[in-house]
Amino acid sequence: MTKILFFNYCALPVYAIILIALFVKGAVLGRSNRYFILLNAMSLVATVFDIMANKLYAVRPLSHAEVIAVAAFEYGYFLLHNLTMPVYQIYLIHVMKTEFLFKNKPVMILLNSLTALIILLLITNPFTGWIFTVTSAEGYMRGRYLILLYPIVVLFFLFGVTYLIRYRKLIDRWKWIAYISLYAFNVCAVAVQYFNMHYLVEMFSKALAFLFIILIVYRPEASLDQSVLLPNWREYRRHVKNILLTKQRVEIAVVKFINANNIRTYLGEQRYNKYVRNVAAPFVELLRRSKLDFDLYYEAPGTLYLIYKEPPADFNIKKELNDIYRSVRGELSEIEHTGAKLEPRVLIMNCPADLDNYDDIIHLGHEFYGLTSVYNTITYASDIVGSKNFKIESNMDSILERAITENSLEMYYQPIYNIKKKRFDSAEALIRLKDKDYGFISPGIFIPAAEARGLILPIGDFVIEEVFRFISENDLKKYGIDHIEPNLSVAQCLQPELADKIKELQDKYNIDPKQVNFEITETFFDNIGEIMDNNIRRIRELGYAFSLDDYGTGYSNIQRVSRLPFAIIKIDKSLIDIIGTPDGYAIIKNTINMMKDINKQIVAEGVETKETLEMLEELGCDYIQGFYFSKPLPVPEFMEFIKNNNK
Numbered sequence: 001m002t003k004i005l006f007f008n009y010c011a012l013p014v015y016a017i018i019l020i021a022l023f024v025k026g027a028v029l030g031r032s033n034r035y036f037i038l039l040n041a042m043s044l045v046a047t048v049f050d051i052m053a054n055k056l057y058a059v060r061p062l063s064h065a066e067v068i069a070v071a072a073f074e075y076g077y078f079l080l081h082n083l084t085m086p087v088y089q090i091y092l093i094h095v096m097k098t099e100f101l102f103k104n105k106p107v108m109i110l111l112n113s114l115t116a117l118i119i120l121l122l123i124t125n126p127f128t129g130w131i132f133t134v135t136s137a138e139g140y141m142r143g144r145y146l147i148l149l150y151p152i153v154v155l156f157f158l159f160g161v162t163y164l165i166r167y168r169k170l171i172d173r174w175k176w177i178a179y180i181s182l183y184a185f186n187v188c189a190v191a192v193q194y195f196n197m198h199y200l201v202e203m204f205s206k207a208l209a210f211l212f213i214i215l216i217v218y219r220p221e222a223s224l225d226q227s228v229l230l231p232n233w234r235e236y237r238r239h240v241k242n243i244l245l246t247k248q249r250v251e252i253a254v255v256k257f258i259n260a261n262n263i264r265t266y267l268g269e270q271r272y273n274k275y276v277r278n279v280a281a282p283f284v285e286l287l288r289r290s291k292l293d294f295d296l297y298y299e300a301p302g303t304l305y306l307i308y309k310e311p312p313a314d315f316n317i318k319k320e321l322n323d324i325y326r327s328v329r330g331e332l333s334e335i336e337h338t339g340a341k342l343e344p345r346v347l348i349m350n351c352p353a354d355l356d357n358y359d360d361i362i363h364l365g366h367e368f369y370g371l372t373s374v375y376n377t378i379t380y381a382s383d384i385v386g387s388k389n390f391k392i393e394s395n396m397d398s399i400l401e402r403a404i405t406e407n408s409l410e411m412y413y414q415p416i417y418n419i420k421k422k423r424f425d426s427a428e429a430l431i432r433l434k435d436k437d438y439g440f441i442s443p444g445i446f447i448p449a450a451e452a453r454g455l456i457l458p459i460g461d462f463v464i465e466e467v468f469r470f471i472s473e474n475d476l477k478k479y480g481i482d483h484i485e486p487n488l489s490v491a492q493c494l495q496p497e498l499a500d501k502i503k504e505l506q507d508k509y510n511i512d513p514k515q516v517n518f519e520i521t522e523t524f525f526d527n528i529g530e531i532m533d534n535n536i537r538r539i540r541e542l543g544y545a546f547s548l549d550d551y552g553t554g555y556s557n558i559q560r561v562s563r564l565p566f567a568i569i570k571i572d573k574s575l576i577d578i579i580g581t582p583d584g585y586a587i588i589k590n591t592i593n594m595m596k597d598i599n600k601q602i603v604a605e606g607v608e609t610k611e612t613l614e615m616l617e618e619l620g621c622d623y624i625q626g627f628y629f630s631k632p633l634p635v636p637e638f639m640e641f642i643k644n645n646n647k
Contacts, residue, residue: 057139260302513543573606
């Protein structure tokens with residue numbers, strides 16, 4: 001009898017450990033998690049029933065009460081044990097997000113019929129004795145037609161294995177192996193137990209399979225964002241791929257908090273994470289009350305992705321989101337009184353009606369708030385997808401490839417006015433992209449896209465060479481232009497050979513280094529390291545000067561500016577725009593005075609009115625750049641402008 005009970009006793013602690021681990025790991029939310037908990041609970045109880053039944057009929061003859069008890073335990077065991085396969089199949093269907101494929105389909109009718117047949121055989125067993133009998137003298141005895149349960153289990157086995165093979169692409173390799181292991185373990189256990197009923201290994205083998213699943217599948221570090229305890233960005237992308245592979249029809253609501261970084265800085269990491277958890281809680285609660293089948297995901301620093309399908313007829317996502325936001329505001333009023341108020345923007349996508357491409361879905365989820373009015377709290381993808389900007393964003397790879405290979409990049413030059421000399425004596429070199437399909441594309445769109453795709457280096461090289469070519473082909477000094485100002489990107493300055501490239505171009509085009517003044521943005525120096533520092537030093541040794549561009553948009557301080565190699569400081573347009581206010585005027589006045597005290601020259605960018613020009617001139621600004629004088633111009637128009645205005 002020890003041999004009979006040994007494996008069942010081993011199974012008990014394994015099931016207990018699995019259930020405890022699921023709760024410790026927080027794997028209790030979501031329908032698939034609940035099915036997995038149910039599976040383990042069913043198996044645990046079935047194992048207990050099997051142990052109790054074996055204990056009772058170990059000594060015969062059995063009393064009448066013991067016969068009833070053994071029969072009850074056996075019924076419980078057979079019911080729970082044989083229903084494991086149907087429940088496991090439902091679990092797989094939910095965990096792989098394919099419920100819609102089987103709803104009201106013949107295959108599900110068959111599976112439900114087989115499940116009903118198992119229950120029917122057990123219900124009628126007291127009258128037929130087909131599955132088992134329990135008598136006082138013999139104890140437990142297998143019934144003549146117990147074998148009927150085996151083909152049913154085999155059908156579930158075949159369906160499950162076929163299902164996992166067919167939808168192999170929906171999960172990664174190790175998860176697939178973990179899920180199919182249950183069938184492998186069960187086949188071995190059934191074979192052993194059928195031919196030797198003294199070795200009850202089925203429950204132990206199932207426990208091992210479930211343990212394998214929890215070790216491989218239920219890894220919070222892989223699937224949960226540990227800071228807020230929500231399924232992470234990786235899981236969201238996997239779900240989107242599954243949606244497209246299986247051609248599901250779903251809605252995706254993207255809730256993006258556009259000031260999340262600022263709030264995180266303000267609150268600190270721990271308080272911010274708690275804040276996000278409090279924000280997510282009303283989503284879960286309200287949507288659960290609406291009986292919506294949904295999945296919620298989180299992407300740091302502040303984006304929630306809600307995927308749901310087949311909402312009830314009276315479900316209104318816009319109303320639900322408004323209710324959720326009001327609930328969030330109420331919960332977080334104490335924090336918001338301190339000034340930490342999240343600003344949500346919401347995108348609602350119908351898939352595949354609006355979008356049926358993975359990259360487009362991911363991209364739109366990230367960028368939608370920049371493709372619509374800043375006043376739109378809730379945006380529908382259908383209103384964006386047909387827009388020119390979205391088409392440009394979606395085709396940016398081919399646009400950039402054409403730009404580099406077909407020379408659709410072009411240099412424009414914006415004149416810079418010298419207040420003291422009363423003429424234009426320099427210009428900023430600005431790159432423009434004119435695509436054959438989409439026309440002019442804003443640098444604010446294609447430059448970040450090029451940086452993200454690793455294409456900024458060939459574009460940066462193009463800029464430097466075109467500027468050197470332009471200087472060599474035009475006698476700029478004849479028209480009063482002392483130097484041209486091209487921009488250097490961070491990526492360029494991380495190239496150890498940058499100074500050598502510039503020296504080669506200098507020799508190739510016979511350029512005087514004094515005719516070139518490289519611009520570096522203020523945020524450049526947040527990334528400065530040994531390579532950058534060495535590049536700047538070597539470029540300066542060649543005779544080139546540097547300007548600090550976009551001053552006022554980063555975190556520069558006067559100490560850092562004073563020790564960096566800048567002859568010119570360019571004040572960003574965002575500061576110039578507020579010069580008409582008392583505070584803005586004071587800021588610019590003090591900025592100019594500080595820079596003058598450390599012998600820097602000042603360029604005011606983005607000047608558009610005569611009043612702004614006069615105020616800057618009064619404050620001692622050296623140079624003016626902006627639409628008041630001229631927009632950026634292509635080479636022929638720039639040269640014509642200089643000829644006409646520098647007489």
